[in-house]
Amino acid sequence: MVTIIVLATRNKNKILEFQEILKDFPIEIRALSDFGTLPEAIEDGETFDDNAYKKALHTAKILGLPAIADDSGLVVEALNGAPGVYSARYAGEEATDEDNVEKLLHDMKGVKNRKAVFQCVLSIAVPSGPALTYEGSCEGVLLEERCGKSGFGYDPIFYFADLKKTFAECSMEEKNKVSHRGKALAELKDEFPKILQWLNQRLLEEKPPKPDHEEFKNNDWSH
Numbered sequence: 583m584v585t586i587i588v589l590a591t592r593n594k595n596k597i598l599e600f601q602e603i604l605k606d607f608p609i610e611i612r613a614l615s616d617f618g619t620l621p622e623a624i625e626d627g628e629t630f631d632d633n634a635y636k637k638a639l640h641t642a643k644i645l646g647l648p649a650i651a652d653d654s655g656l657v658v659e660a661l662n663g664a665p666g667v668y669s670a671r672y673a674g675e676e677a678t679d680e681d682n683v684e685k686l687l688h689d690m691k692g693v694k695n696r697k698a699v700f701q702c703v704l705s706i707a708v709p710s711g712p713a714l715t716y717e718g719s720c721e722g723v724l725l726e727e728r729c730g731k732s733g734f735g736y737d738p739i740f741y742f743a744d745l746k747k748t749f750a751e752c753s754m755e756e757k758n759k760v761s762h763r764g765k766a767l768a769e770l771k772d773e774f775p776k777i778l779q780w781l782n783q784r785l786l787e788e789k790p791p792k793p794d795h796e797e798f799k800n801n802d803w804s805h
């Protein structure tokens with residue numbers, strides 16, 4: 583029996599990461615793009631947990647298939663946790679990474695406590711609602727100016743003391759070993775045999791509700 587799991591993201595890098603991590607398990611991975619145009623989840627949760635679950639459940643319900651989603655961001659102690667769940671749009675709805683870094687540098691001008699934590703939550707949900715959650719975090723300090731060209735988001739100002747450089751000066755391999763996402767994905771991989779059991783148990787115990795969208799009514803978790 584092969585279980586089908588949908589990755590609730592359109593980010594190609596995340597899809598590749600998930601595929602790599604889960605490649606040895608007896609599952610069939612589908613991406614959102616396999617299903618054409620779907621309504622977007624509304625990410626209005628107050629925590630990374632809320633948003634990861636909202637995204638996973640939204641996709642699971644529409645398609646009638648189990649789905650995995652993630653949510654991540656930067657939590658700055660001196661800013662009472664900001665930008666937090668607003669990390670992607672800290673400088674406004676249409677903000678670029680560059681704009682967000684600029685705003686954070688501005689808001690942190692002259693601030694002595696420069697502690698910051700990247701957090702990541704992964705949620706795997708079935709259409710009827712139950713979900714499992716995995717988390718990873720990574721502590722660093724915010725520099726006063728950018729350093730390095732790799733990565734994305736707040737990487738150029740996130741200094742990771744153990745490696746004595748910013749995430750934007752790290753190779754992808756170096757970053758993945760210590761990053762919030764890397765840790766959450768490693769936990770997901772370690773726990774995956776149990777997750778599969780859990781999914782298959784749900785499949786046996788509960789008849790999944792019909793997908794919200796009529797066109798996906800023939801979707802089946804396993805085949």
Ligand code: IMP
Nearest residue numbers: 652653654655656669670734735736737
């Ligand atoms: P999302 O969970 O992929 O939507 O990430 C939300 C936002 O958090 C991104 O747009 C980035 O601004 C920030 N972020 C999350 N993870 C990282 C990271 O590893 N490096 C830099 N910024 C990150």
